[in-house]
Amino acid sequence: AQSVTQPDIHITVSEGASLELRCNYSYGATPYLFWYVQSPGQGLQLLLKYFSGDTLVQGIKGFEAEFKRSQSSFNLRKPSVHWSDAAEYFCAVAQGNNAGNMLTFGGGTRLMVKP
């Protein structure tokens, strides 16, 4: 069965510093990978997704992620963090057949931003 691991439960960075959130997945076939962000008290919003092709994908709000098949990783990065980026971030992999959209989520990483 597929699984997603986010090794860091909490991360604190200073505003303006760079950010990398780690995600490792276990999936037999070509993975369909997603990063979602959840602001306090809100639902989840899609940041970016990877299906195939270029392994570096760009998303909204200045985020990017790199797919590395050899490491089974899909880490999220941002060159310069803003205070508004404080939120919880979830990595997910899509499972099921082509008609299904089931997502398996990692446990999440809570990002705090120091002024």
Place this chain on the structure above:
Amino acid sequence: NAGVTQTPKFQVLKTGQSMTLQCAQDMNHEYMSWYRQDPGMGLRLIHYSVGAGITDQGEVPNGYNVSRSTTEDFPLRLLSAAPSQTSVYFCASSRLGKRNEQFFGPGTRLTVL
């Protein structure tokens, strides 16, 4: 478009009570699903539907029922609430296909005493 809406936003139940969490979407999406979110566990799939009249179980279906009589609505029923069902519940919808973005509702925070 309102997107995905959920009601209520907050609910407190006593053990053994039943209730229905409502979910509606106005994007004509075929796929709808329910997740529960617990600290450190991310979101786990409860039930999902690929169209009106079709539902199936996800990872954690016990204690929950669903039905899909219309494309727009996908209610989640708790038959006899237990403290272990204290959680935040999210409804999501999307077009069919793994490539498609899922749109999430704002969530329902449920406490079972």
